[in-house]
Amino acid sequence: MSEALNQFKQPLLIQLETEMKRYIEQHVQEKSLRESMIYSLEAGGKRIRPLLLFVTMASFKKEVDFGAVQVASALEMIHTYSLIHDDLPAMDDDDLRRGKPTNHKVYGEALAILAGDGLLTMAFQLLSQSQLANDKKLLLIQLLAETAGSSGMVAGQVADILGEGQSLSVEELIAIHQRKTGELIRFAVLAGGILADQSQQTIADLAQLSTHLGLAFQIRDDILDVISDQSVLGKATQKDELAEKNTYPGLLGLAGAKAALASEMNQSRAIIRTLEKEQLDVTLFEELLELFSLEEKGVKK
Amino acid sequence: MSEALNQFKQPLLIQLETEMKRYIEQHVQEKSLRESMIYSLEAGGKRIRPLLLFVTMASFKKEVDFGAVQVASALEMIHTYSLIHDDLPAMDDDDLRRGKPTNHKVYGEALAILAGDGLLTMAFQLLSQSQLANDKKLLLIQLLAETAGSSGMVAGQVADILGEGQSLSVEELIAIHQRKTGELIRFAVLAGGILADQSQQTIADLAQLSTHLGLAFQIRDDILDVISDQSVLGKATQKDELAEKNTYPGLLGLAGAKAALASEMNQSRAIIRTLEKEQLDVTLFEELLELFSLEEKGVKK
Numbered sequence: 001m002s003e004a005l006n007q008f009k010q011p012l013l014i015q016l017e018t019e020m021k022r023y024i025e026q027h028v029q030e031k032s033l034r035e036s037m038i039y040s041l042e043a044g045g046k047r048i049r050p051l052l053l054f055v056t057m058a059s060f061k062k063e064v065d066f067g068a069v070q071v072a073s074a075l076e077m078i079h080t081y082s083l084i085h086d087d088l089p090a091m092d093d094d095d096l097r098r099g100k101p102t103n104h105k106v107y108g109e110a111l112a113i114l115a116g117d118g119l120l121t122m123a124f125q126l127l128s129q130s131q132l133a134n135d136k137k138l139l140l141i142q143l144l145a146e147t148a149g150s151s152g153m154v155a156g157q158v159a160d161i162l163g164e165g166q167s168l169s170v171e172e173l174i175a176i177h178q179r180k181t182g183e184l185i186r187f188a189v190l191a192g193g194i195l196a197d198q199s200q201q202t203i204a205d206l207a208q209l210s211t212h213l214g215l216a217f218q219i220r221d222d223i224l225d226v227i228s229d230q231s232v233l234g235k236a237t238q239k240d241e242l243a244e245k246n247t248y249p250g251l252l253g254l255a256g257a258k259a260a261l262a263s264e265m266n267q268s269r270a271i272i273r274t275l276e277k278e279q280l281d282v283t284l285f286e287e288l289l290e291l292f293s294l295e296e297k298g299v300k301k
Numbered sequence: 302m303s304e305a306l307n308q309f310k311q312p313l314l315i316q317l318e319t320e321m322k323r324y325i326e327q328h329v330q331e332k333s334l335r336e337s338m339i340y341s342l343e344a345g346g347k348r349i350r351p352l353l354l355f356v357t358m359a360s361f362k363k364e365v366d367f368g369a370v371q372v373a374s375a376l377e378m379i380h381t382y383s384l385i386h387d388d389l390p391a392m393d394d395d396d397l398r399r400g401k402p403t404n405h406k407v408y409g410e411a412l413a414i415l416a417g418d419g420l421l422t423m424a425f426q427l428l429s430q431s432q433l434a435n436d437k438k439l440l441l442i443q444l445l446a447e448t449a450g451s452s453g454m455v456a457g458q459v460a461d462i463l464g465e466g467q468s469l470s471v472e473e474l475i476a477i478h479q480r481k482t483g484e485l486i487r488f489a490v491l492a493g494g495i496l497a498d499q500s501q502q503t504i505a506d507l508a509q510l511s512t513h514l515g516l517a518f519q520i521r522d523d524i525l526d527v528i529s530d531q532s533v534l535g536k537a538t539q540k541d542e543l544a545e546k547n548t549y550p551g552l553l554g555l556a557g558a559k560a561a562l563a564s565e566m567n568q569s570r571a572i573i574r575t576l577e578k579e580q581l582d583v584t585l586f587e588e589l590l591e592l593f594s595l596e597e598k599g600v601k602k
Contacts (some may be wrong), residue, residue: 030456032463037451085418090389090410109391110462113414117421118451118476124425125446134435141442146328146428150338150419155331161411162333189361 005287011053013047020073022106023126036107036115040080044098049075056192068195070130074123078148081119084112087250147183156180168246180215202278209271216264216292222247223257306588313355314348321374324427337408337416341381345399350376350489355583357493369496371431375424379449380485385413441492448484457481469547475589483515503579511573517565519592523548524558
């Protein structure tokens, strides 16, 4: 990662971690619940969704203030709850996440379900109490519920589970991932635009951008599952194939998946260049795109 | 139940059912997810929380409008999600709920977890889009998150699970139930007062009332578990004892539990009479209290 993005993100991610932990410690008295929630929030991850929100906002030359950190915290809480529930034995049954035992392996299934429920609910509590104007709070609460819920991420997870063991078309696979992973990425990018007071037209362009970024992110994830080993990813690999999951490399071949990734990246760059005419500073955004390429983990292209 | 309360509640509960189903059908495209969510919402129940909200609002001579029906729908979605998750094998492991197979027995565990996540998220989506003024929307979103989340109902569920097999004091048992069941009842009563534009002082009195009602509700539930059989309750009975759950009859004896119930009911009535001086019409409220007594199910006192 280049120096500019690194310098930009370090203080913001520290604020993010601090705010998430502060909010939980302030509101959760039940010790084991608090520990279970914090365990998964602190289990690492690149905080790609908060980072997308921060970069989008800053690219419109808007200072990333504490209100934005709170919105990003709510978003990361939603993402984290979804990982906890996805890892449960009844779902993907994963023992490892980011190189650490999954929540239910440490705290048991009951507490993992409840920690997920707690984080999901807390995201809306935090948004409702955030330092934003009331109209923005409501807009973001509605957008987060739409993108995270049963018309968005939750629906994508259902479709993914129902699709296991069946052979899907590429279109069907895309439809799953646009909801399962794409919707929260859409929230991140749109929230950045909303917090930067952008016009409806720009918000529409950002929605387009987020669709390509979301697909790029998922295709890259599928490719890494095939070509990496566990020590690099910090979770079980080749697991998709074992679970008879439909993946981009599975449907398109490895070369085809890499070509699809390149196509989504190119379309993302094209939209970013369009937005440059609308006063978007593209420096950070172009650096951020490197996180979506295969080079980030030192993997051969 | 008396005629007045019956006539009051019938049209409102029909509006409630209609709105919950309409909202899900409008927003959930994924068929099995939609069915699973609707299955548990329509599995019956007395809609005691929505009813409390409606009665509180109407007792202040405020017309129960569509906005109030939407708030009650959000509340019932939260209550329903909590039942779906509580019934899971990792939690209470219940096969029957209101005389019907529980969600995971019909749709499988994965879909039950996701239907719960979907209903939880949808409650906030519905509130954010409801026909209320922005300041009321935000107040109710924050209150619902606080009462339902990891400082409220979710924390109570954690405490209940951790308390199984341990011998608790009555104070500890009360602390569990004030969160596990009491907090959503608090939301119902407070939301009724907020929607009826009541003063801070009246809202504080309503909070007191809701504490007594919440405890009465739980004590009654525990007593019914001891003295009823499965055909009456529509769920497994004597289950608390088998699970080594702490209950009021277990700690106080059956007579002691009945005395505690009577005490909570008397304190509720005393607060309602105080509120009568503040223009509260007590007719519906006093009839509603019968739902909290042991006579409702035709059980001998």
